[in-house]
Amino acid sequence: MSNRVVQGRMVTPERLAELIEGERPMEADGIEDAERSCPDCEGDVIQVTYMPTVTELVTGYKCQACDWADSER
Numbered sequence: 001m002s003n004r005v006v007q008g009r010m011v012t013p014e015r016l017a018e019l020i021e022g023e024r025p026m027e028a029d030g031i032e033d034a035e036r037s038c039p040d041c042e043g044d045v046i047q048v049t050y051m052p053t054v055t056e057l058v059t060g061y062k063c064q065a066c067d068w069a070d071s072e073r
């Protein structure tokens with residue numbers, strides 16, 4: 001199971017990508033632990049790779065405890 005709890009809510013990879021991107025992705029891979037901690041609250045950061053469009057692959061990062069999110073594209 002790759003669903004994780006983010007800010008008290010269980011999210012799927014697609015939902016996590018939506019939180020980071022602001023829009024639902026075409027496709028999202030499983031959620032993984034990111035080897036970093038949140039710059040805002042030192043909380044655990046998780047990552048997900050997703051495709052916002054057919055030609056773009058993005059790695060998104062999201063803190064499990066606060067609103068912090070980032071993406072690499």
Ligand SMILES: [Zn+2]
Pocket residue numbers: 038039040041042043063064065066067068
């Ligand atoms: Zn945080």
